[in-house]
Amino acid sequence: MHKLFALITSITMFFPAFAQAKEEQDVIYEKRMELYKKAETVSLIPWYYFAAIDQYERNIRQVRRDIPKAEGVLGIYIKPQIWAGPLNKDKNDTNPFTISQFGGLGIDGNGDGMADRNDDEDVIFAIARYLQSYGTDHEHIKIALWDYYQRSKTVDLILGKGRIYKKYGTLKLDEHAFPLPLYANYSYKNTWGDARGWGGRRIHEGTDIFAGYGVPVRSTCYGIVELKGWNKYGGWRIGIRDINNTYHYFAHLNGFASYLREGQIVEPGMIIGSVGSSGYGPPGTSGKFPPHLHYGMYKDNGYTEWSFDPYPHLKYWEREEKWKKRK
Numbered sequence: 001m002h003k004l005f006a007l008i009t010s011i012t013m014f015f016p017a018f019a020q021a022k023e024e025q026d027v028i029y030e031k032r033m034e035l036y037k038k039a040e041t042v043s044l045i046p047w048y049y050f051a052a053i054d055q056y057e058r059n060i061r062q063v064r065r066d067i068p069k070a071e072g073v074l075g076i077y078i079k080p081q082i083w084a085g086p087l088n089k090d091k092n093d094t095n096p097f098t099i100s101q102f103g104g105l106g107i108d109g110n111g112d113g114m115a116d117r118n119d120d121e122d123v124i125f126a127i128a129r130y131l132q133s134y135g136t137d138h139e140h141i142k143i144a145l146w147d148y149y150q151r152s153k154t155v156d157l158i159l160g161k162g163r164i165y166k167k168y169g170t171l172k173l174d175e176h177a178f179p180l181p182l183y184a185n186y187s188y189k190n191t192w193g194d195a196r197g198w199g200g201r202r203i204h205e206g207t208d209i210f211a212g213y214g215v216p217v218r219s220t221c222y223g224i225v226e227l228k229g230w231n232k233y234g235g236w237r238i239g240i241r242d243i244n245n246t247y248h249y250f251a252h253l254n255g256f257a258s259y260l261r262e263g264q265i266v267e268p269g270m271i272i273g274s275v276g277s278s279g280y281g282p283p284g285t286s287g288k289f290p291p292h293l294h295y296g297m298y299k300d301n302g303y304t305e306w307s308f309d310p311y312p313h314l315k316y317w318e319r320e321e322k323w324k325k326r327k
């Protein structure tokens, strides 16, 4: 914690613009937390469920063009026909009475007489009341989420985020780490989209970081271990889902950290395994190529998942960490 404080202090000293952006971000986090806590107070549903739903929707919104940009501090988007009620002819209805007549989700949360789906308080209270109508315990919230999103992956992503927020008790979980310790001997370059040598016509979806056998591999983010095991292409591999719906993929490992379990919550810098050359055959196959970490990033948009180039992120995290050390 002290290290982090020192880092923030030194960043704010040298980069005033960055400091301002950080302060603005902190204010937004505070406002969000206030709304989640209010919703918790009225519904008795823990705040981290609201935080998780909001964070999920915020990330969906960032990568989708069919949803308008958020106006307030929340990311939750409720479709007009859901808010006003499916049979309501006035899709932009803000009258709490007619909305309730048509079975809409919209309510007047802040007591201004209007049920406005662009108002953060109205939105969070509407979600609170919707969840509450199922029950306030985990199992009922899960069913409520399933009925609302109709996609088990989405429910899993939201509940995963909820667990992370619950554990850390904060919304500030943006920190990242470079996957290898900076003291290690490693090298990497941008190979995004290159042809791959094995397994037919596949393009390279990631960055290869070359290093010796046994060099520790670390989590790049706060997240949940979604996958741990063998695959004929990736060998021993680990997948970690962070709070931004991003999936971090680590392949060709020599082995896993002994304590690592699927479903476990990890933090940036936590050792999850070590560099190896596993893969390209049945379980245990190794040594078909020089040892390296294959690191990939994938994003979920609520329908599907696609890979994007991790190289700029790796460069950024590496620089950030080097800079932290120097101060």
Ligand SMILES: [Zn+2]
Binding pocket: 204, 206, 207, 208, 293, 294, 295
């Ligand atoms: Zn690779």
